[in-house]
Amino acid sequence: xxxxxxxxxxxxxxxxxxxxxxxxxxxxxxxxxxxxxxxxxxxxxxxxxxxxxxxxxxxxxxxxxxxxxxxxxxxxxxxxxxxxxxxxxxxxxxxxxxxxxxxxxxxxxxxxxxxxxxxxxxxxxxxxxxxxxxxxxxxxxxxxxxxxxxxxxxxxxxxxxxxxxxxxxxxxxxxxxxxxxxxxxxxxxxxxxxxxxxxxxxxxxxxxxxxxxxxxxxxxxxxxxxxxxxxxxxxxxxxxxxxxxxxxxxxxxxxxxxxxxxxxxxxxxxxxxxxxxxxxxxxxxxxxxxxxxxxxxxxxxxxxxxxxxxxxxxxxxxxxxxxx
Numbered sequence: 651x652x653x654x655x656x657x658x659x660x661x662x663x664x665x666x667x668x669x670x671x672x673x674x675x676x677x678x679x680x681x682x683x684x685x686x687x688x689x690x691x692x693x694x695x696x697x698x699x700x701x702x703x704x705x706x707x708x709x710x711x712x713x714x715x716x717x718x719x720x721x722x723x724x725x726x727x728x729x730x731x732x733x734x735x736x737x738x739x740x741x742x743x744x745x746x747x748x749x750x751x752x753x754x755x756x757x758x759x760x761x762x763x764x765x766x767x768x769x770x771x772x773x774x775x776x777x778x779x780x781x782x783x784x785x786x787x788x789x790x791x792x793x794x795x796x797x798x799x800x801x802x803x804x805x806x807x808x809x810x811x812x813x814x815x816x817x818x819x820x821x822x823x824x825x826x827x828x829x830x831x832x833x834x835x836x837x838x839x840x841x842x843x844x845x846x847x848x849x850x851x852x853x854x855x856x857x858x859x860x861x862x863x864x865x866x867x868x869x870x871x872x873x874x875x876x877x878x879x880x881x882x883x884x885x886x887x888x889x890x891x892x893x894x895x896x897x898x899x900x901x902x903x904x905x906x907x908x909x910x911x912x913x914x915x916x917x918x919x920x921x922x923x924x925x926x927x928x929x930x931x932x933x934x935x936x937x938x939x940x941x942x943x944x945x946x947x948x949x950x951x952x953x954x955x956x957x958x959x960x961x962x963x964x965x966x967x968x969x970x971x972x973x974x
Contacts, residue, residue: 655936667746699756713791759857774900782905784846795873797834800921804928833920844872852881876911913970
């Protein structure tokens with residue numbers, strides 16, 4: 651298995667891997683915005699555009715990646731606009747010199763507008779369609795969305811990280827603990843209904859052109875349905891309430907929604923915040939991360955995170971959003 655930081659992934663290795671499935675690259679390799687994996691767009695001899703994705707070694711098992719692929723293919727078979735991997739002799743997950751990779755058709759589009767209620771209505775319908783399919787069974791190999799992985803382990807990691815300035819370490823620990831405690835308790839009480847999820851359904855993973863196209867199911871897992879909806883909310887509380895109402899009304903054209911899950915929005919937001927900080931620290935040995943996030947090891951960043959966590963603790967105490 652190759653090292654987790656892609657140190658051996660050279661352009662020649664990428665081209666050789668692509669050629670193992672009979673493709674001939676007729677252009678350069680255009681690196682796309684991806685930090686967890688390595689993703690490149692290219693033009694093949696047939697003048698069509700494709701994307702090759704090299705999975706970060708030591709992150710997902712073969713069974714977990716194959717389960718992601720099967721989920722994408724299943725959704726696409728129901729005419730849901732999900733970019734599914736190409737199959738070669740019945741295989742979507744390919745292997746070359748220590749790396750697992752997959753090929754996808756290249757799709758274009760722009761990021762959808764989170765403050766556009768018409769587009770939000772489309773999103774609600776399509777996520778409802780996704781969940782109508784996904785709730786038929788659970789993942790066997792992909793993990794559940796859990797407080798252990800997204801709160802407790804990240805908190806422990808951050809408390810021992812050398813990237814946190816010494817003078818801010820007590821302040822960070824003092825606010826992390828109550829945020830983790832409260833978010834954990836709220837999530838455990840309310841998250842009693844698990845389905846298969848996209849898992850990371852934020853605006854950057856949705857392309858818009860005559861409707862949405864969903865990309866990057868790399869973080870798909872079992873969890874509560876609201877996880878695929880809350881990241882599309884923006885603005886103040888009144889704006890988020892209106893957006894949520896539009897999303898859920900459209901969603902329920904295709905799938906039932908348990909409105910008790912509305913109380914999970916702020917715990918899930920806390921889980922994403924804490925996990926993101928620990929994820930950056932965990933990946934810091936990958937040379938791509940200090941280049942992309944140079945501010946991460948600076949005191950100003952951690953000062954801002956302490957303030958943000960204090961605001962999030964207050965948000966956890968507020969009444970959950972309600973539909974009109």
